[in-house]
Amino acid sequence: MFATIFAFRPGHRAMEMRRYLHRFFHLLPTMASMRAVQRTRFNQYESIVKPVTAWLSGLGVNMQTGSRVSDIVFAPSQGEITATGLVLERGGASEEVKIGGGDLVFFTNGSLVDGSARGSMNTPPEPITAERDGGFALWQSIARTRNGFGSPETFTADVTTSGWISFTITVRDLALMQKLEVLSGRKAGRGGLMTLTASNWLVTLAPLHHPHFIGQPEDVSVIWGYGLFPEKAGSFVNKPMTRCTGAELLEEILRHLGLDDDLHRVLGNSTCIPCFMPYAGSIFMPRQHGDRPAPVPRGSTNFAFIGQYCELPDDVVFTVEYSVRSGRTAAAALLGFKPPPPVYKGEHDPATVVATLKALSS
């Protein structure tokens, strides 16, 4: 019933899967438990974003939320790339923020969660949000003006193949968590991802350790999950995952787990929120050399691309680590710092090769 299946599906780029196998070769022996994966104590917002934001604010960093950059103005030169202004949309007004000498611009060109739409226990998510949040739209507009800025359409053209439904289940009922612990043989949050291999949607569940949120009540558990084939009809609920309410999605999962007798009680004690993310798998779409721009494009004096859609040789997208590495790489190149250490290659370490071969043959 269970396996650990990551986020690739037919139509995604096989070379990306190959990069993954090389990148995480050293983790294959612990794949089932994901013991070697670093986890934050609480969810990433409370464990990383809040403290880092507080630290930056203390240093005087001016963070503008509720704003959207709709254009980046460049000096009119084809040889050199120098950003001179950011067009900012805020509260219905538009203003240009000048980029002075010594200022640097780091642009996250696209996001896995761009255009995401949430549903509820009783409503499905919006079928597709045509309005993009900003990253792809801005990337598209500046990519038209320059060579070397990549090709955003490569990643946004096919939302059927790139879209996921992700969901969270908040549950005040022991039956569901106990069942997952019995089936996996591990306490919640101590195991790997659990994929319901018989599910038409290819649902993967990740029961989270308790407490996942600061102040989470003792009797409340949280599960995160996703489906890779949301356009298909479910195995029990006869409609595509994209059109299901949270209650229907949870029903499908409970039936796969054989919890038919507990169905109504668990549904009554749970809140399942589906979220359609049209571009979650876009990073894995087939691409050509040059579709992802270099972090610092040739000729740039003050402008860099960071995040999941710039090119870092050897590393694999989706991870937070990739985005962090891109930022470090870009900052190092523009400011003359030491670049980040190279990506670790476990396949060059004989002890790791032996451990991996043992794991694969057991």
Ligand SMILES: Cc1cc2nc3c(=O)[nH]c(=O)nc-3n(C[C@H](O)[C@H](O)[C@H](O)COP(=O)(O)OP(=O)(O)OC[C@H]3O[C@@H](n4cnc5c(N)ncnc54)[C@H](O)[C@@H]3O)c2cc1C
């Ligand atoms: C459901 C889910 C689970 C995941 N689980 C894991 C995991 O377990 N481990 C892991 O390593 N990674 C995981 N990831 C991936 C990880 O979250 C992302 O790779 C990472 O957050 C990317 O960071 P980023 O800063 O590059 O981009 P983002 O986090 O997408 O941030 C980009 C930001 O820029 C803003 N922005 C873009 N354009 C504009 C504009 N024009 N104007 C204003 N603002 C703009 C966006 O609104 C957004 O806030 C997961 C992702 C998802 C969706």
